[in-house]
Amino acid sequence: MDTKVQHDSAAPMIELRGISKSFGPVQANKNINLKVNKGSIHGIVGENGAGKSTLMSILYGFYKSDSGEIYINGKHINITDSHVAIEAGIGMVHQHFKLVENFTVLENVILGTENSFLINPALNNARVLLSDLASTYSLEVNPDALIEDLSVGHQQRVEILKALYRQADILILDEPTGVLTPAEADHLFNILRNLSKEGKTIILITHKLKEIMSVTDTVSVMRRGEMTATLETSKTNPQELAELMVGRSVLLRVEKDTTEVGDKSLEVHDLSVTDKRGVTALKNVSFHVRKGEILGIAGVAGNGQTELLEALGGISPATGTMKIDGEEIPLLGKGSDARSKREYGVSHVPEDRQKLGLILDFFAWENIAFGYHHKDEFNRNWLLMDNGKTREIAREEMAKFDIRPPTPNNLVKNFSGGNQQKIVLARELEQHPKVLIVGQPTRGVDIGAIEFIHQKIIDLRNKGVAILLVSVELDEIFSLSDRVAVLFDGKIIGERITEETNESELGLLMAGIEDGSGEQPVMESVA
Amino acid sequence: MKNLPKWVDLALIPLINLFLAFMISGLVVVYIGENPFRAMQIIINGSLGSAYGLGYTLYYATNFIFTGLAVAVAFHARMFNIGGEGQAMVGGLGTALVCLFIDWPHWTIAFPVAIMSAALFGAAWSAIPAYLQAKRGSHIVITTIMFNFIAYSMMVYLLVHVLKPKGQMAPESAKFVAGSNLPSAHDIFGWFGMAFPKSPPLNITFLLAVLACFLIWLFIWRTRMGYAIRAFGWSETAAVYAGISPFKIIMVSMLVSGGLAGMMSINSVMGEAERLLIDSVQGAGFVGIAAALMGRSHPLGVFLAAVLFGVLYQGGAELEFEMPAVSREMIVVIQALVILFTGALENLVRVPIGKIFMKLNTKQN
Numbered sequence: 001m002d003t004k005v006q007h008d009s010a011a012p013m014i015e016l017r018g019i020s021k022s023f024g025p026v027q028a029n030k031n032i033n034l035k036v037n038k039g040s041i042h043g044i045v046g047e048n049g050a051g052k053s054t055l056m057s058i059l060y061g062f063y064k065s066d067s068g069e070i071y072i073n074g075k076h077i078n079i080t081d082s083h084v085a086i087e088a089g090i091g092m093v094h095q096h097f098k099l100v101e102n103f104t105v106l107e108n109v110i111l112g113t114e115n116s117f118l119i120n121p122a123l124n125n126a127r128v129l130l131s132d133l134a135s136t137y138s139l140e141v142n143p144d145a146l147i148e149d150l151s152v153g154h155q156q157r158v159e160i161l162k163a164l165y166r167q168a169d170i171l172i173l174d175e176p177t178g179v180l181t182p183a184e185a186d187h188l189f190n191i192l193r194n195l196s197k198e199g200k201t202i203i204l205i206t207h208k209l210k211e212i213m214s215v216t217d218t219v220s221v222m223r224r225g226e227m228t229a230t231l232e233t234s235k236t237n238p239q240e241l242a243e244l245m246v247g248r249s250v251l252l253r254v255e256k257d258t259t260e261v262g263d264k265s266l267e268v269h270d271l272s273v274t275d276k277r278g279v280t281a282l283k284n285v286s287f288h289v290r291k292g293e294i295l296g297i298a299g300v301a302g303n304g305q306t307e308l309l310e311a312l313g314g315i316s317p318a319t320g321t322m323k324i325d326g327e328e329i330p331l332l333g334k335g336s337d338a339r340s341k342r343e344y345g346v347s348h349v350p351e352d353r354q355k356l357g358l359i360l361d362f363f364a365w366e367n368i369a370f371g372y373h374h375k376d377e378f379n380r381n382w383l384l385m386d387n388g389k390t391r392e393i394a395r396e397e398m399a400k401f402d403i404r405p406p407t408p409n410n411l412v413k414n415f416s417g418g419n420q421q422k423i424v425l426a427r428e429l430e431q432h433p434k435v436l437i438v439g440q441p442t443r444g445v446d447i448g449a450i451e452f453i454h455q456k457i458i459d460l461r462n463k464g465v466a467i468l469l470v471s472v473e474l475d476e477i478f479s480l481s482d483r484v485a486v487l488f489d490g491k492i493i494g495e496r497i498t499e500e501t502n503e504s505e506l507g508l509l510m511a512g513i514e515d516g517s518g519e520q521p522v523m524e525s526v527a
Numbered sequence: 528m529k530n531l532p533k534w535v536d537l538a539l540i541p542l543i544n545l546f547l548a549f550m551i552s553g554l555v556v557v558y559i560g561e562n563p564f565r566a567m568q569i570i571i572n573g574s575l576g577s578a579y580g581l582g583y584t585l586y587y588a589t590n591f592i593f594t595g596l597a598v599a600v601a602f603h604a605r606m607f608n609i610g611g612e613g614q615a616m617v618g619g620l621g622t623a624l625v626c627l628f629i630d631w632p633h634w635t636i637a638f639p640v641a642i643m644s645a646a647l648f649g650a651a652w653s654a655i656p657a658y659l660q661a662k663r664g665s666h667i668v669i670t671t672i673m674f675n676f677i678a679y680s681m682m683v684y685l686l687v688h689v690l691k692p693k694g695q696m697a698p699e700s701a702k703f704v705a706g707s708n709l710p711s712a713h714d715i716f717g718w719f720g721m722a723f724p725k726s727p728p729l730n731i732t733f734l735l736a737v738l739a740c741f742l743i744w745l746f747i748w749r750t751r752m753g754y755a756i757r758a759f760g761w762s763e764t765a766a767v768y769a770g771i772s773p774f775k776i777i778m779v780s781m782l783v784s785g786g787l788a789g790m791m792s793i794n795s796v797m798g799e800a801e802r803l804l805i806d807s808v809q810g811a812g813f814v815g816i817a818a819a820l821m822g823r824s825h826p827l828g829v830f831l832a833a834v835l836f837g838v839l840y841q842g843g844a845e846l847e848f849e850m851p852a853v854s855r856e857m858i859v860v861i862q863a864l865v866i867l868f869t870g871a872l873e874n875l876v877r878v879p880i881g882k883i884f885m886k887l888n889t890k891q892n
Contacts, residue, residue: 314770
C-alpha cells in the first residue's frame with residue numbers, strides 16, 4: 001500500500017499508520033496508511049461512502065479512531081479533539097461553510113480566538129495579518145464585508161483565511177468546488193498552488209477526477225473504507241482512477257446514437273420569473289424541445305436554472321406560456337401546481353433530491369408513489385391507498401433500476417446519494433412522461449451510478465420523450481444533450497448544436513459574452 | 528443511533544422515562560416523610576384496583592385520548608396545536624347548545640348530533656389560527672395559545688350573561704334535557720346483566736374514543752390525505768414539489784385536530800356534568816400535549832399514554848385522600864415530573880440508550 005512516492009528521507013508532514021474506524025457494523029476505515037510530504041497537494045478520491053470524510057474527520061479530531069496512529073511532522077500526536085488538531089497546525093475547510101452570516105469577514109476570522117475581554121485588539125491584529133495573507137496567496141477579501149453579502153467563492157476564501165489565521169500548516173479541503181463556478185474553482189486552485197509553494201501541505205477531497213489531475217501532486221484512491229492505491233498524479237489518468245474507485249471498468253461517457261427527432265413537444269415562450277424579493281430571475285426565456293431530443297441548459301449555477309425548473313415543474317408561479325404537444329398549460333394560478341403538470345405528462349427530476357424530490361423519513365415504497373399518489377395504481381378505492389400494491393410496484397422498479405438495497409421497506413434516508421437519485425428517477429421515468437424535466441441528475445452521485453443514470457436518460461430520449469436537461473456540469477451537457485442553450489443572468493444568451501460547438505465557445509457564453517451577431521438565438525436550428 | 532430496534536424505541540425508552548419520573552417523585556415523597564412504596568401502591572390500587580377506581584381512570588383517559596389525538600394529528604403536519612384547551616371549551620358550547628334547546632326523545636339520536644356539533648365548534652375554533660398560519664404565516668403556537676384565552680373569556684361571558692338560568696348563582700348552564708343523557712358504564716354493564724358501580728363518570732364516550740383512535744390511525748396511515756399530511760410534515764418543499772397544497776394540509780390537519788379536541792366535551796359535558804360548567808376542560812387540553820408526545824403521535828401510543836395519565840389523575844386523588852401529608856400540589860408535581868421526563872427530557876434517556884445499543888451491535892458483529 002505504501003508507495004514509491006516517498007523520495008526524500010525527511011519525515012512526512014502527515015503520516016497515518018493503520019487507522020481503523022467502524023460505526024456499528026459498518027467499517028468506515030480499514031487499516032489506512034498514508035504519507036503526505038510537506039508542501040505537496042495530495043488528493044483523495046473515492047465514491048460517496050468510501051470513507052474519505054471519516055478519515056479526514058479522524059485527522060481533524062471529530063472522531064476518534066479505533067486503532068492506528070497519527071504523526072504530524074514526525075511527531076506522534078494523539079488527536080482527541082479539534083483543539084488538538086488546530087494546535088498541531090491542521091485547518092479544515094468544510095463542504096458546508098461554518099460562518100456566521102451576519103458577521104463581517106474580520107469578526108468571523110477571529111471568532112474563538114479573541115483572547116481578551118474587548119475584541120478590538122484581536123480585530124486590529126487580524127486586519128494586519130489578513131492583508132499580509134491576502135497579498136501572499138491572492139486571497140483578497142474585503143475584511144469589513146458581511147458574509148451574507150459575499151459570493152460563495154469569497155466565503156470559501158474566508159474559511160481558508162480562518163484556517164491560516166490559526167496558523168495552519170496543513171489544510172484539508174472537503175469537496176471545495178461543489179459550489180463554485182468554473183472560474184472560481186480555477187482561482188481556488190491558484191490559491192492552493194500558492195499555498196503549497198509557501199510550504200503549506202494540502203489535502204483535497206473530491207470526486208472530480210479533472211480537479212485531481214489538474215492540481216494535485218499525489219493522489220490516493222479509497223474504496224469501501226480501504227485505501228486501494230496511492231499514485232503520483234503525473235503517472236496516472238482519469239480512466240485508471242475511475243476504475244480504482246469503482247473496482248471495475250467504467251464508461252466515463254455513455255454511447256449515444258443519433259435519432260430522428262419528432263414534433264415540438266415542449267414549447268416555452270417568454271417565460272419570466274420574479275422571485276419573492278422582487279428580483280427578476282428569468283427574463284423572456286423561449287425555447288422548445290422536440291420528441292426524442294435532449295435540450296441541455298448550460299450555465300453557471302445561480303443564473304436562473306432553479307427558477308426555470310421550478311416554473312416548469314409547477315413549484316413556483318411564472319408568466320409566459322408553456323405548451324405540451326400544442327396544448328397550453330397554465331404557469332400561474334389555478335391548474336399551475338405540480339400535480340396538474342404531472343397530469344399533463346410532465347415528469348420532474350428536481351435539482352435537490354433531498355429537499356424536493358424525496359421524503360427522507362418515508363419508506364422507499366412511499367416515495368415511489370410521491371407526487372403520483374392520486375393515481376389509480378396506488379389506490380384501493382376512493383378513500384384508502386393500496387400500500388401492498390405500492391410496495392409491489394416499488395419492488396419491481398427498484399429491481400429495474402438496480403437500487404441497493406432493493407428493499408422497499410427501508411427509509412430513504414438510509415440509502416446512499418446515488419441510490420436516492422435512482423429512486424427519484426425510477427418514480428418519474430416509470431410514469432411514462434411525455435416530457436421530462438431534469439435538473440442536475442448526477443449531483444453528488446458516484447461514478448458507477450452516473451453511468452447508469454445517463455444511460456436511462458438516453459434510453460428515454462430514444463423512446464421519443466422530449467427531455468430538458470439542466471446541468472452546471474459541462475461534461476454532462478456534452479455527453480447527453482443534442483442541443484445546448486446557455487442561461488446567463490436569467491436569459492438564454494446563445495444556443496448551439498452540441499456536435500458543432502466546444503467547451504471554450506460555451507465557456508464564453510456562460511461568462512456572459514454574447515454572440516457576435518447580437519441577435520436572439522435561432523430557435524429552429526434543428527428543424 | 529437512527530436504527531434502534533423498534534421495541535427499544537417504543538417500549539423500553541418510555542418505560543425508563545417513567546421509571547425515572549417515579550423515582551424522583553418517590554424521593555419527594557420520602558422527603559415529606561412518607562413511604563414512597565405505599566404511595567405507589569395507593570396510586571395503583573386507587574386507579575386500577577377496583578371497578579370504582581377504573582371507572583374514574585378511564586373517564587379521565589377518555590378526555591386525554593381526544594385531546595391527545597388532536598395534538599397528534601396536527602403534529603403529523605408539524606402544526607403544534609397548543610389550543611386543545613380552548614377548542615375543547617368551545618366544543619363544549621357546541622355540545623351544550625344541542626343538549627339544551629332540543630327535546631331529544633332518546634340519547635341515540637342526541638349522541639351523533641352532539642358529536643357533530645362538538646366537532647364542528649372545536650374545528651371552527653381552530654380554523655381561525657389555521658387560516659392565519661396558512662395565509663399569513665402567523666405562528667400556530669402563538670395564535671392557538673391566544674385563542675385559549677379568548678375561548679375562556681368568551682365562555683365566562685356566555686355562562687354569566689347568556690346561558691345561566693335566571694336566579695341561579697353559579698355561572699353554569701341549566702341541566703341538559705333528560706333525553707340527551709348518555710348511558711354510563713353502570714347502565715351499559717347493566718344491559719348485559721353485569722354490575723358496575725354507579726358513581727364513576729365513565730360512559731359510552733370511552734368507546735367513541737377507542738373508535739376515534741382506530742379511525743385516526745386509518746386516516747393518517749391509510750388515506751391519501753394522511754399520506755399528504757405526513758409528507759408535508761416531513762418536508763414542506765418536497766410536498767409542494769409533489770403538488771400537495773400547503774394551505775389545504777394546514778387547514779385539514781388543524782380542522783381535524785380542533786374537531787377531536789371539541790369532541791372531548793362529549794365525555795365531560797354531555798357524559799358527566801350534563802350541564803355546561805365554566806371549567807369543563809380542566810387542563811385536559813394541555814395533558815393531551817403530553818399524551819401525544821409520550822405516545823409518539825401514534826393513536827395506540829396516545830391511548831396508552833392517556834390511560835397512564837388517567838391513572839395518575841385518579842391515583843393522585845386517592846393518594847391525596849389516603850396520605851394527608853401529600854397535598855394536592857404534590858400530586859401535580861408528580862404529574863409534572865412524568866410529563867417532563869416522558870415529553871421534554873426524552874433525549875436524556877434516548878441518547879445513552881442509543882449508545883449502549885450501538886456498542887452491543889458492534890460486539891455482535
